[in-house]
Amino acid sequence: MNYTFIGDIHSAADDLELLLKAPALQNSRLIFLGDYIDGRPSRIGTKKVDSLNPLAVLDMIMVRVKEHGDVALLGNHDDFWLQTAKGDDLSYQTWRLNGGARTWRRLGLKSNSPLVIADALKQAPLLRYTQFLSQLPITWMNANIMAVHAGIDWQRPLDQQVRDDMLWIRDDYYFDKSGTWHHNLVNKVIVTGHTPVQVLKDDGYGYIKMQADEKDIPRYLIDAGSRSGAKNGGIFALTLSKTGEVIAKNWVVSGRLMDGNQPYNLE
Structure with missing residues (x-):
């Protein structure tokens, strides 16, 4: 293969x-x-x-x-999503300054509040993406x-x-x-x-x-x-x-x- x-x-x-x-x-x-x-x-x-x-x-x-058995590894930007969902303020702030604010708009989120963002990432329709990212291996x-x-x-x-x-x-x-x-x-x-x-x-x-x-x-x-x-x-x-x-x-x-x-x- x-x-x-x-x-x-x-x-x-x-x-x-x-x-x-x-x-x-x-x-x-x-x-x-x-x-x-x-x-x-x-x-x-x-x-x-x-x-x-x-x-x-x-x-x-x-x-x-x-469906194909492929592998997706976790990247640092994907980890911003995960750690922000867990309430980590440093990850939230770093994400915000490195593309996060643009991404939140494209996720349908209109607030920059860390609590609002974290809460949205833990609820539908975004929850399934958070769950997927949380299962990704590092190597x-x-x-x-x-x-x-x-x-x-x-x-x-x-x-x-x-x-x-x-x-x-x-x-x-x-x-x-x-x-x-x-x-x-x-x-x-x-x-x-x-x-x-x-x-x-x-x-x-x-x-x-x-x-x-x-x-x-x-x-x-x-x-x-x-x-x-x-x-x-x-x-x-x-x-x-x-x-x-x-x-x-x-x-x-x-x-x-x-x-x-x-x-x-x-x-």
Whole structure:
């Protein structure tokens, strides 16, 4: 069986619907890497306005998990929803400043009160989404591949990782102290999202392959900047064999399904 890993979506239901039609995904187990909600409707340097439909994204993913046996991991933005529902004020405040206010409007909520928001997330019609998110795992792995939203702490063994690191870590996972790619200390290919590739290397591609040297087991960053404001932001899908070899790369930018081996023309 092949596995297709899908990077951050951030409410881009239209792009996700198109991506799911890509031929490489049809006979593949899908692993969604988290961050299904929030997002920005505008793109830097353009007049284009994108739609934001967080519930449509969640609906599609819930169907994939229930009817196809696919896997959806929890992202830090999805965790904002969960922790806000539990009454955590820091999560509420952080969410509000990172797309939450826009998302609440699209959930049909007209108040910014933390109590009102939390209460709404625990009642119909939003309760079923809260329940779905509450059941999502943080990691997925087989004998040769590991997937997690953000990354891992190299100072800890896999069975002692901290939840917040797996949802939030960035530079300490990507780089060593010299600023070059950190060696992969896990005997598995690792696939992550969380940080838009445009932040690290804006060369028009929707993924980054991280390898300290030729013998280093590769790691892939596949957050292609969907609804991040990036001009070439989209959703990326990386299809691997069960042993971790690359089978296909696909991504959708502005309603176009493209070969992920090719860069998106930034002009």
